[in-house]
Amino acid sequence: MEGVIHQPGVFDDPKGGVLRAELSGRLKLYARFQNELMLFEGVLHTRQYCFTISSGIRAEPRFRFVSNLFHPKTIEASERHDGFGGTPGIKSLEDSWELRGHRSRIVEVNKEALGLFASLYDSPGTPAIEARVPVVHSREILSVLGKLAKVERRLGDLGDEYYSTVCFDETNHQKNGTIRRETRFPENASEWIVSGPHLYVGTPFYKNPNEGCSTHLDYTVIDHTTIPDDYLPRTNYVPACDPAEFVKRTPHWRGRPFTEWYRHANRRMVSLTGERTYVNCILPPEAAHIDLTYTITFSSYRDLVCFSGLGSSLIVDFYVKSTGKSDARGDLNSVLPLPNPSNLDPFIAARTLRLNCLTTHYADLWQECWDPAFACDSFTKDDARLGSWNHLTQNWHRHCAVRTPFERRQSLVELDALAALALNLTAVELCTIYRVQFPILHRNERETFYDQRGIIVFTSNRGLSGVGLTRKQWEEVKTTQPGDELPDYATDYVPPFTRCDREEDMTLAYEVFQERLKDKR
Numbered sequence: 001m002e003g004v005i006h007q008p009g010v011f012d013d014p015k016g017g018v019l020r021a022e023l024s025g026r027l028k029l030y031a032r033f034q035n036e037l038m039l040f041e042g043v044l045h046t047r048q049y050c051f052t053i054s055s056g057i058r059a060e061p062r063f064r065f066v067s068n069l070f071h072p073k074t075i076e077a078s079e080r081h082d083g084f085g086g087t088p089g090i091k092s093l094e095d096s097w098e099l100r101g102h103r104s105r106i107v108e109v110n111k112e113a114l115g116l117f118a119s120l121y122d123s124p125g126t127p128a129i130e131a132r133v134p135v136v137h138s139r140e141i142l143s144v145l146g147k148l149a150k151v152e153r154r155l156g157d158l159g160d161e162y163y164s165t166v167c168f169d170e171t172n173h174q175k176n177g178t179i180r181r182e183t184r185f186p187e188n189a190s191e192w193i194v195s196g197p198h199l200y201v202g203t204p205f206y207k208n209p210n211e212g213c214s215t216h217l218d219y220t221v222i223d224h225t226t227i228p229d230d231y232l233p234r235t236n237y238v239p240a241c242d243p244a245e246f247v248k249r250t251p252h253w254r255g256r257p258f259t260e261w262y263r264h265a266n267r268r269m270v271s272l273t274g275e276r277t278y279v280n281c282i283l284p285p286e287a288a289h290i291d292l293t294y295t296i297t298f299s300s301y302r303d304l305v306c307f308s309g310l311g312s313s314l315i316v317d318f319y320v321k322s323t324g325k326s327d328a329r330g331d332l333n334s335v336l337p338l339p340n341p342s343n344l345d346p347f348i349a350a351r352t353l354r355l356n357c358l359t360t361h362y363a364d365l366w367q368e369c370w371d372p373a374f375a376c377d378s379f380t381k382d383d384a385r386l387g388s389w390n391h392l393t394q395n396w397h398r399h400c401a402v403r404t405p406f407e408r409r410q411s412l413v414e415l416d417a418l419a420a421l422a423l424n425l426t427a428v429e430l431c432t433i434y435r436v437q438f439p440i441l442h443r444n445e446r447e448t449f450y451d452q453r454g455i456i457v458f459t460s461n462r463g464l465s466g467v468g469l470t471r472k473q474w475e476e477v478k479t480t481q482p483g484d485e486l487p488d489y490a491t492d493y494v495p496p497f498t499r500c501d502r503e504e505d506m507t508l509a510y511e512v513f514q515e516r517l518k519d520k521r
Contacts, residue, residue: 026055107136347418427510
């Protein structure tokens with residue numbers, strides 16, 4: 001036997017099938033690490049690496065696989081573990097990298113498992129022994145992947161019914177005079193050239209570049225409760241040529257500029273250890289983007305809304321995490337689920353549209369996708385901060401969108417539950433995915449508090465810098481009750497202040513939607 005420390009590319013590279021076929025029959029252990037504890041000094045903390053042990057070739061591949069490791073002692077602890085208790089996630093409740101072991105962390109990979117991986121992550125017809133090996137945190141997660149492999153339809157199955165592009169290369173299209181760097185508010189959507197920080201999960205207007213924006217951190221979170229109906233954020237790039245030439249240089253699909261359609265958009269660069277990995281939303285017509293955003297145009301707006309809605313769920317996010325990829329382009333998007341039409345469609349569409357249709361730029365999409373069932377729908381949680389749906393109409397108005405952070409969070413939670421139902425996962429599996437695979441989101445949920453209007457009064461979420469009170473201010477007011485006098489800096493908030501339990505809310509939403517589906521039969 002021999003052990004080797006190396007980069008994980010052999011397990012990820014689409015062109016590495018022949019090498020994997022030779023390696024799989026020899027592998028005894030595949031341990032995948034991340035350098036967060038700086039065990040290798042001078043190497044970036046996000047760098048991933050592997051430790052593999054191989055021996056003589058066997059007739060059938062069979063090896064042990066342990067991923068999301070930060071220290072070798074986790075492997076030893078997992079081998080000694082009795083199998084009782086919940087499987088630790090990536091981070092502990094104290095927000096430190098999880099080093100505890102558990103028997104279920106050791107995943108047995110055989111030819112059947114490799115066949116599952118091939119069906120999920122490789123092109124049709126790929127032999128099992130050539131399959132790419134995704135990041136599988138535990139045996140429970142392997143079971144979930146087994147269900148995801150049975151999805152009937154994926155984006156790639158649409159064939160020529162969709163078109164995808166990176167649009168404008170940030171460097172080359174400045175050099176050739178197509179776009180130029182200029183941070184200002186656009187006159188209209190045709191001058192809005194989207195950058196990655198503009199968007200977040202289910203949110204096309206997430207952050208606004210500050211005047212003179214110089215880095216990806218130089219942005220301010222947008223308050224959706226106060227923006228005007230025709231709002232567009234600042235852009236860091238504007239067209240550098242005349243309008244006709246700009247349209248000519250824009251990617252075309254079916255003889256028309258792709259900007260004539262509403263489009264799915266996602267950040268290309270994915271963070272495997274961030275709050276969310278797959279960050280997507282819907283862009284309005286006319287808006288273009290630079291190449292760190294990836295967009296998909298659909299011939300059917302039903303497919304656009306369904307794909308975007310499921311893409312905003314934890315389940316699809318988890319699936320993206322499991323690939324280990326750091327770039328979400330065509331090859332990754334093509335394998336993401338896009339279920340056939342079902343009774344879930346109105347529920348998914350309503351929440352996806354209410355999250356994305358924030359301004360008049362989405363009025364046509366809202367009207368095109370309108371279903372009278374929207375006005376009969378409701379949130380699955382009984383809370384005064386969650387409004388009624390009976391005011392929704394076919395013609396878009398500003399209250400068609402969910403605007404408070406509390407309502408927007410709840411809409412995403414309900415998309416999580418709907419995605420689980422659409423993909424035949426249980427509520428327990430949904431909660432396991434959340435608990436195990438989303439440590440930063442778990443921490444942010446525990447440390448985000450809302451007032452009685454649904455506004456965030458305090459959060460430790462680093463992505464929401466500047467939102468709510470400072471920690472010192474929060475410590476002074478967090479126990480405030482109705483009728484208590486608040487200091488001047490907190491008079492805009494209505495106590496008492498509460499936080500949410502995502503597992504509880506997802507489970508409730510799952511059960512409510514199950515009952516509503518029964519009513520549809």
